[in-house]
Amino acid sequence: MKTKIFKPSEVGAAAQLINEGQLVAFPTETVYGLGADATNVAAVKQVYVAKGRPSDNPLIVHVADLETVERFAQPLPEAAKKLVKAFWPGPLTMIFKLKPGALAPEVTGGLNTAAFRNPDNAATLALIKQAQTPIVGPSANTSGKPSPTTAQHVLHDLDGKIAGILDDGATKVGVESTVLDLSTDTPAILRPGAVTASAIEEVIGMPVQTEQHHVGATEVPKAPGMKYKHYAPDAQVYIVDRTEDWPAALTWAAQQKVPMGVMATDSVLTNNALPANCEQFSLGTGIQSATQELFAGLRHFDTETNIKDILCQSFDNKGLGAAYMNRLNKSAGQTHFSV
Template structure:
């Protein structure tokens, strides 16, 4: 299969492929997603095959309007309506109870709930409208690998496996959307993202559960990223927890007889002597730029060098740092540099 790259002025052609049951990757403000008609079971099955994704890992349904959600979900609560008004379009995915037999089990993982998102990307919203169908959209990468923040990342992983890629340049946020479960009595964040617990609580006026990011080996996850290893490059990632740990971490790196990677903010890179066997990748100046660049850095060391180990900077586990550290811990397999 030839994978065609479309520009935003070619959306009708990309939408025609989706409507015909083909797979087309699409941009969002978070990462690139792998699109298929959410109402076409055969198309959805292709998503799992293309990614090598476990079949009990549910998919997020991307929509261009609230009316589409109401076609499939049970009546929306006042809490849901407040959140939609505040954060859609945007990086917030919400899980709702479904009407009976509203979506195929291939979309829901066999659950009676489904996750919906209205992405903040004009090209993708136009794509969904032109295709005249909601589209499933897991990250457009090989399952378990760092999520794609450029069309080139998608092409690297899925060239020849999907029909097309809608290229709208680099994503803005860089980590996947916040997933909020509204199918339970207390709203619960199943995956942290750019929309923080504090921002959600300020809108709905009630506490949000935040310790629901993992499930057991025999449980079916309600949202992506809760059960399986994610975001992992070929190299082993070591998390450097504190700025004062960097001199010792870099001294250790200098003693290794293999090329090493270093991912850190400009302040860390400028304040420390980087060993000659270490290649640098800047995470910018703060948590916003670090979140945007995290996956690009992991992919850089995966595809452009022979790096076997990567030292990566930690951030405080609050605000956007919750999302950043969630992804970094998974990419590292919870491995931290030990002083």
């Protein structure tokens, strides 16, 4: 199979492939998703095959409007309607109880709930509307690897495995959407993202649980990213927790006598002399650019260099930093540089 690249002006051809049961990767404001008709069981099964994804890892359903969600979900809570008005289209995924038999178990991981999102990307919204069906969309990468933020990242992982890629350039947010569970009495964030707990609480006027439940080996996760290894490059990532730790971290890097990667903001890179064996990747000026560039940096060192170890900058675990640190900790396997 030859994977075709589509421009946004060619969205009709991409939608035709979806209707034929083919897989087409699509852009969102967060990362690129791997799309298939959510009502076509055979197509959904191929998503798991193409990614090498565990079959009990549920998929997010991407929709063009709230009415589509209401076709599948039980009556939505008032909080959901407020959040739709505030954050859709945007990087907020919400989990709802389903009407019996509304979606195939291949989509839901066998659960009676499903996650829905209305992505903030004009080309993808046009894709969903022209295909006239909701589209599943896990990240369009090999399962466990850093998520793709460009069409080229998708092509690297899935070339020849999927029919097409709708290319709309680099994504803006850089990490996956916030996943909010609204299927229980207390709303709970199962995966942090650009829409923060405080922003959600302000809209719905009630507290949101943020402590993530540990998913056991035999338990089916309600949302992606809760159970299996995620976002990990081939290289070992070491998190540098404090600005004052960088001189010691770089001294240690110099002693390794092998090529090392350094991912940090411009201020860290400017204020510290990098050893000759270190290659830098800029995370920009702060948490917003760092979140946008995190996966791109991990992929850069994974696919374009022979680097086996990466030092990466930490941020405060609050606001957008909670989303960044969630992905970075998983990428590093919770490994921190210690002085």
